[in-house]
Structures are given as structure tokens and as C-alpha cells.
Amino acid sequence: MSVLETTGRDLFIDGDWTTASTDERFATMDPATETEVTTVAAATAEDVDRAVTAARESAPAWRSKPPAERSRIVRAVADRIRDAASELAAIESRDQGKPLTQARDDVADAARYFEYYAGAADKLEGESIPLDEGSLNLTTREPYGVSGQIIPWNFPLSITARGMAPALVAGNTVVVKPAPTTPLSALSLAEICSDAGVPDGVVNVVTGGAEPGAALSAHDGVDQLTFTGSVPTGEAVMRSAAETITPVTLELGGKNPAIVMADADIDDAARWIATGIFTNAGQICSAADRAIVHESVYDEFIDRIVDQAESYTLGPGQDDPDMGPLNHAEHFESVLEYVDVGLEEGATLETGGEPLDRDGHFLRPTVLSDVENDMRIAQEEIFGPVLAVIPFSDREEAVEIANDVEFGLAGGVFSRDVKRALNVARDVDAGSVYVNEWFGGSVETPFGGMAKSGIGREKGFEALDSYSQTKSISVNLGE
Ligand code: NAD
Helix, strand or coil: CCCCCCCCECEEECCEEECCCCCCEEEEEECCCCEEEEEEECCCHHHHHHHHHHHHHHHHHHHCCCHHHHHHHHHHHHHHHHHCHHHHHHHHHHHHCCCHHHHHHHHHHHHHHHHHHHCCHHHCCCCECCCCCCEEEEEEEEECCEEEEECCCCCHHHHHHHHHHHHHHCCCEEEEECCCCCCHHHHHHHHHHHHHCCCCCCEEECCCCHHHHHHHHHCCCCCEEEEECCHHHHHHHHHHHHHHCCCEEEECCCCCEEEECCCCCHHHHHHHHHHHHHHHHHCCCCCCCEEEEEHHHHHHHHHHHHHHHHCCCECCHHHCCCECCCCCHHHHHHHHHHHHHHHHHCCEEEECCCECCCCCCCECCEEEECCCCCCHHHHCCCCCCEEEEEEECCHHHHHHHHHCCCCCCEEEEECCCHHHHHHHHHHCCCCEEEECCCCCCCCCCCECCCHHHEECCECCHHHHHHCEEEEEEEEECCC
């Protein structure tokens, strides 16, 4: 089967394609046309067990490979992702719905994760800790063993790469469970890994929904869990990990504040915030969900952000518009419902709010003004192209509004005064804060949440801490 084949993909276990134990399959749909792209195998708990067994059996050989060799193999994965970039982007765009340009960026990020972490493979050094004369202490960094990775549908390929690359480099083997509505790119990645020299059993992919996800998080052969998704599912994963005392990294949702100070460049702020909330149709955990805008520039900001919103072209991802459809029907209904909730709560619809009159899950970029922070649309993650604009009168109030949510994933400050911006940035409770930009940082910078946005950090060198554990060895040198 070709790496980029999308028809009839099976599970990838122990280096081979294999049907699900029940032979059951399910369809993955094109969100732009609501037609079937293909079917994939529906993994059961039994299939997850096969995948975990393969990962366990391959773990000793993988962890004992010289780090430089692991590095070369992981680097080869990056090269092959780049070789297949156009086809991978086409698959991702069709399966997820995102514009081709954004899918290409995701593929480039996926390659960068493998490249970046390949360079770290032979730099996972321990320490020697000074004690008394008769003692020597050494620390070593060791892999956990099998890493179970549960992936959401908004960045299927790049989030899979984000977890898989550091896990492999640290010497773990991996079982990935992609989201049921976007399984295709993870299957392609599994085959790319195999072609690049990742040994059989080191990377396994089991497709399906909650059943294999729950089976993976409860499996006592899994030594570490990485979950990216919603808060309720994250809670379930953590509860289940507690039964086996398995460490978890949770990357959950956000309701991220973008503070626009009175002295901000309003054009610039509106452009960044439009990018922050309308990229990937707002289906981004770190989207700019709430614009918190000084009352003196509130009307001007609304004019500019509405101009931005109305300039977006919409269409199937493969036509490379500015914005594609929402990923699936149930989610589309939920986002539309939030627009109604906002209007019932007393918000004003400045633009958008309407689905396109065509097949597919298309919602125009939507701006709601006159929002108060205790409204549901200001508190709950909508995960769609819906911006809530909230006024404030002084800096303390801006920070209070920014932090008055249960999340703490990302935030942003727009101001021409860098001192003021930095002081506000320090006060915002979030794992990432952007100053005069949005989606700052990259593969090299740690990313994760405070409060209910999660536990642990992905990306950057720090992510390697999530995939390795420290052993302290003490030696008696006393004579
Ligand atoms: P989700 O929680 O519904 O599903 C995530 C994954 O968990 C899917 O693979 C799903 O099949 C699986 N799953 C479902 N039930 C399960 C169970 N009981 N046990 C184990 N796994 C189970 O999330 P979603 O709708 O796919 O993604 C959207 C959410 O992801 C949003 O809340 C978004 O903010 C969050 N997200 C966070 C980040 C981040 O890095 N912080 C990145 C992307 C998305």
C-alpha cells in the first residue's frame, strides 16, 4: 500500500496493516461535501491490546539503540514527510477541512518536530550531583516504555508528530489513537515511519473513537499517556490513568483572552486577532476567543475586525480559501447553537452567524459584541470562528476579565508600550502569552496550559521531560 493511499486503510500494528478484530469499519467524511472519503478499521479493546503488546515487545531493542542511530532514523522521518508534503497536505485538507495552505503549514510543522527532536536524541544528558567525598551521584534519563497518545481532530498530523517525535527520541515506543473524524494522516505517518527505518512495533496506529481511546488509557501495558482534546475527555483519561498510576500529559481547551489596550495599533490588533480566531475555522485550542478591548477604542476595533471577518473567502479546503468548513456535523451544530446562545444572552451580532447556503459545515466568520464575561459565550470553549468582544475601562479590569475563566492556555496583549504590554503579559494566567501577535512561538517553544487547560508541556526541549524519567544512581566510593 502506498504511503499516501487513502482507500480502505486498516490498523497499523507491529509494522503491518491489519483489520480490526471484528472486521468493522467506519467512514471518514469530507466536511466540505458531507460525502465519504474512505473507510478505516474500527479498533476494539482487543486491537489496542495487540498494539500495546507489539509496542512493549519492541521497546527493549528501541531504547537500547545508540541515541545517534535513533536520531538518524527520526531525522529520516522528517525528510520523508517533506518528500510527501503535497500529498500529505491534500489528505489532511480533505479529511479535516482546512485550507491547503494551512494543511501545508501543518505538514511543515510535522517535519520540523521530527527534525528538531532528532537533534536532541544524543543530548539527553544526565548530571553528576556533588555529595560528600565518599559518594558519587549520577542521574540518567530513561524512557518510560510505551507511550499511549490520543489525538484530536483539529491538527491531526502535526499533533501526532508533536507527541510521537519526542517520545521516540527519548527511547519510547508509541501507540497512537487518532480522532475518528480525521484518521488518515496518522496512518500515512505510520507508514512513513516504517519506510524511514523505524522498526516494526515501535510505532502503531489504532483508529476508532472512544472505545479504543478508553482502552488505551486504561491499559496497564501503557507507561505514559499523552492526551490532547477536551476537558471532559481529559478528565476521563486522567481518572483511568490513576487506576494504573500512569503519568499523563494533558493538553486541553482554552478560552483565550486577547487584550487590546487603548494605545494599541488597532489595525494591527484586528489583523492578528482575526488570524487568531478564524484560522482553521476557529478550531484551535489557543484561538483568540475573547477580544477584551479598551472602551476608548472599542467601536474602532469592532469596525476593523468586522472588515477583516467579511474579507474572508470560504470554500472547500482543497480550493485553498481563507477558511474551510467545520470538521463534522455534530460540532457544526454545536457552534451554531453557541451563536444563538450568545444572542439570547444579549450579545450583538456584528457579522456572520449564518451557515453558507451549500453542502458542508460552513459558518461565516462571526463577531459578537456587547459581550459580558459571565455569559456562556465568554466562558465556554466554542471551538469555531466566533469572536466575543468585551469592553474594559482600566488595566486591572482587563486582567481580571482575562483571568476569569476556568482555562489558562493562551493569551495576548496589544499595546505600543512594551513595558505596559509585558506587565500585562505577566499578569495573564496562561501557558503562552503573545505580545503584539498571535500564535507566537513554534516547534522549539514549550506549549501547554495552566488551570483546566492541562498538565505538562509539549513542544520545545521541555517536552522531553514528559517522555523520560530520571534515575538517580548513588555510588559508595568510601575506602
Ligand atoms: P475530544 O476530547 O472529544 O477527543 C479527543 C480524543 O479523545 C479523540 O481521539 C477521541 O476519540 C478520544 N476519546 C474520546 N472519548 C475518549 C475516552 N473516553 N477515553 C479516551 N479517549 C477518548 O476532543 P476533540 O473534540 O477531538 O478536540 C477538541 C478539543 O481538543 C478542544 O477542547 C481543544 O481545545 C482541544 N485541543 C487542545 C490542544 C492543546 O494543545 N491544548 C490542541 C488541540 C485541541
